[in-house]
Amino acid sequence: MLRVTDDLGRIIALAGPAQRIVSLVPSITETLCALGAGNRVSGVTDYCIHPAEEVRGKTKVGGTKTLRIETILSLHPDLVIANAEENRKHQVAKLEEAGLNVFVNFTRTVEGCLKMISDIASLTETEDAARGITASIRASLDKAKARAPAPPPRVLCPIWKNPYMSINRDTFVHSILRAAGGQNVFEEHPDRYPKFTLDEVVLKRPEVIILPTEPYRFTEADKTDFETLGEKVSAVSHIHIVEGELLSWYGPRVARALRELSALFRGETPSSGRG
Incomplete structure (x- = not known):
């Protein structure tokens, strides 16, 4: 059993690494692909445009604030990833009411970005790839500071x-x-x-x-x-x-x-x- 705490302080529990993911956040869609989990992403928003070659064939579920709830439900995702600001609260609530696991992110800092990458890696069991990405970010942070x-x-x-x-x-x-x-x-x-x-x-x-x-x-x-x-x-x-x-x-x-x-x-x- 995988247990990861989202940015609303809720524990999201999965029986195993997510296999059918709907990403409602463009930057997280890109992160999933960078982690090597792009083939497990079933649905994305109209604004999820990177990386182009990986998202081109994905099912579109609407805009970040104009989600097509029925389309999302039809994909039978075992994990939906949303953002507290980019997505509308009442639409996210509808997905939860339908029984879906919804991990809500609210990244507001660079450190929060590193946590997000770690959280997504835990939900998809792609920790090795995540370590490479976060190491690169930390190296750039240190160099910028110096x-x-x-x-x-x-x-x-x-x-x-x-x-x-x-x-x-x-x-x-x-x-x-x-x-x-x-x-x-x-x-x-x-x-x-x-x-x-x-x-x-x-x-x-x-x-x-x-x-x-x-x-x-x-x-x-x-x-x-x-x-x-x-x-x-x-x-x-x-x-x-x-x-x-x-x-x-x-x-x-x-x-x-x-x-x-x-x-x-x-x-x-x-x-x-x-x-």
């Missing part, structure tokens, strides 16, 4: 536009920015996803601006809004479009995210190497 600039550069990281929104310290995006050596200018804001104006950007005095390609797809054209601030904000000469998954997908790509963000915060050109 090379972090002092003081850390003040970083503005919008995640949405119209209205502009950023992140506070209770988010995974904040954690990875911090671990890579940056200081989130909205870390102390009481809202997890604070709205802000360009006038507030001047007051926050960012030195680096990170524009991710998700959840809002920022492009080169979006730099103009910040460039209009001119000499009032030193970050206007340090605006970077960054692959959104590097900031918000907790899992095997975290090692590369730490390396590339760490390089940006040191004023270097990051390597495009994968892994």
